[in-house]
Amino acid sequence: MPQAARWAGTPSIKGRSESTRMALLTFSLVGLQFTWGVEMTYFTPYLLQLGLTKSKTSLVWIAGPLSGLIIQPLIGVIADRSRSKWGRRRPFMVGGSFLVALCLFVLGWTAEIVAVFVKEPEKAKNVMVAVAILSIYAVDFSINIVQACCRSLVVDTLSIPSQQAGSAWAGRMCAIGQLLSYVVGSIDTVSIFGSIIGDTQFKQMTVIAGLFLIGAVSVTSYSVKERVLLSARDSDGKAGAVQVLSTLFKTTMELPPRIQAICWAQFWAWIGWFPFLFYSTTWVGETYFRYEVPKERITKTTDMLGEVGRIGSLSLVVFSFITFLSSVLIPFCVQQRDTKRARFPPRPPRKVAAVLKAIGAVRPDLQTAWLLSHLMFAIMMIFAPLAHSRAFATFLVAVCGIPWAISSWAPYAFMGVEINKLTMNGAAPMGPPPSHSGAVTMITSASLRANAADSELDVLRLNHHDTDSDTDNDDEEDPSSNIPSTGELAGIYLGVLNVYTTLPQFVGTLISWLVFSVLEPGAQSKNDSDPSDMQWMNLDKNKPNAIAICLLIGALSAIVAAEATRRFRSVC
Structure with a gap:
């Protein structure tokens, strides 16, 4: 008979109020998104300034999807089976954040590091480009370690009725981190800090991002206590590389229908989001210098990378502010899960309660809101x-x-519910027999009540206390609200979702490379009237903007995502 997974300890979150606990659980995402925001703002113009063409730069961004495709699901499987006394997620979060900070430092000081080892100017330039590209790959690979475990920690800790609320809080924290990154990025930090943490805006932003990520991850790691996995199901805890990859492959190929539907909607949506997130800063800055800035003023600009970064960041500050407001208000305007008993009932601020009450009569469910977000x-x-x-x-x-606020919330909310339903409903999460899958023991509501004294089942239960729900009518209780999640499969299934998030980035990279190769095959020809720092920008008003064409293609993919989201409702 298969042996159940065994656990020690009880998970908990510091904080007296539910809002405080949710904020502490998801606070690591503030630092994570801050780091992503710095990457999206500065890395593209940084590579262009080093001398890469836009078509070559687009190929560099394969680092993002490649790291997500490999690292997130792989770390998810490994962390799922981790027996560390500190828990399954937090050791990877802390170690990954320090690795990200180190890689950012190398990226910011690439020129200085290369100059120590290479003296010949022409050779040093080529080496500097190579080191910068490798550093970007290292940043993306290491930050995906942190991201995989931050998201899994939320699913691990919250019960099924709380998944939508937890995902909403995660979206809010991402919005705050993104807003902070663009606000700081739009400020001339050199004039504030001088040369204490670097003599350029780019260097200072890498330092700030690294320290902020370490601090945010430390807050969540200190505030959340995880259970310790004593033994995985039918395993001695020693998962070899072949077994890990085999489990990942089988899970991806044999997804439950609803999880597969979520993944496909995410796939088409991210073909559109990829060029927006990585090129919108450069697009806004290039649009400004192409159509509105006199040529004589351009020739006087000495730090074009900083100028484009600040101008793009100013536009993305507004974007992030709207994202933050949306992530706070939209959850109140969207129907909660279809349960008779909500664990964390939404309590809107008193000033907006009247408006939200009027909207309540026609408010959509989360699936409809996700569909409308694609169309918008x-x-x-x-x-x-x-x-x-x-x-x-x-x-x-x-x-x-x-x-973007809805897209950062909806798929993870749906995935959190479906992952824990696999455990509750007794449905096998993978095709192979349980003895080969490494899956969690399936427990139904009836079996939990009938076997409460059984120690092997009892250790799988999470104690999700909810004082508010104690006043509810027990006769109307939804069985799912009384059965906590185990979260044992969170890492691998969220890793699979990330596969469907990163694969379209390969498609987006290919599209961008083709568009840039056709419309902007190389850097502008240098002449005496153009400053050397401007050669990486195409300021010809008579030619189409290549980035804008990529955004247009992404819009067509978003329409396909809307149709995939519409079909999700009918999937059983």
Whole structure:
């Protein structure tokens, strides 16, 4: 008979109120998103300034999807089976954050590091480009370690009725981190800090991002106590590389129908989001310098990378502010899970309660809100090629904050519910027999009640205390609200979702490379009237903006994502 997974300890979160506990559980995502924001703002213009063409730069961004495709699911499987006394997720979160900080430091000081070992100027330039690209790969690989475990920790800790609320809080924390990154990125930090942490804006942003990530992860790691896995199901805890990869492959190939539907909606959506997230800063800055800045003023600019980064960040500050407001308010305007007993009932601020009450009569469910978000994003990006001013480009980017807030919330909320339903309903999560799958023992509501004294089943239970729900009518209790999650499969299934998030980035990279190769095959020809620092920007008003064309193609993919989301409702 298969042996059940065994655990020690009880998970808990510091904090007296439910909001405080949710905030501490998801606070690591503030630092994570801050780091992503710095990467999205500065890395593209940094590579262009080093001398890479846009087509070659687009190929560098394979680092993002490649790291997500390999690292997140792999770390998810390994962390699922980790027997560390500190828990399954937190050791990877802490170690990964320090690795990210180190890689950011190398990236920021690439020129200085290369100069120590290579003296010949021409050779040093080539080596510097190579080290910068390798550093970006290292940043992406290490940050995916942190991201995989931060998301899994939320699923591990919360019960099924709490997954939507927990995912909403995660979205809010991501929005805060993103907003902070763009606010700080839009400030001339050199004038504030001098040369204490670097003599350029880019260097200082890498230092700030690394320290902020370590601090945010430390807060969550200190505040959350995990259970300790004593032994995985039918395993001695020693999962070899072949077994890990085999489990990952079988899980990906044999997904439950609803999880597969979520993944496909995410796939099509991210073909659109990828160029937006990585090129929107450069697009806004290039639009500004192409159509609104006199040429004589351009020639006087000495730090074009910093200028483009600050201008793009200003537009993304508005985008992030709208994302933050949306992540706070939209959950109150969306119907909760279809349960008779909600664990964390939403309590809107008193000042907006009247407005939200009026909206309540027609508020959509989360699936409909997700569908509408795809359509809103598509409409905004269809107009991207028509943007000939910084104001209009900023407007298009800013409005996308609404669909981005929903896209950062909905798929993880649905996945959290489905992952824990696999445990509750007794459905096998993978095709192979349980003795080969390494899956958690399946427990139904009836079996939990009938075998409460059984120690082997009891250790699988999480104590999700909810004082508010104690006053509810027990006759109307939804069985799922009384059965906590085990979260044993959170890492691998969220890793699979990330596979469907990263695969479209390969598609987006290919599309970007083709568009840039056709419309901007190389850097502008250098002449005496152009400053050397501007060679990486295409300021020809008579030519189409290549980034805008990529955004337009992404809009078409978002329409497909809307249809995939519509079909999700009918999947059983």
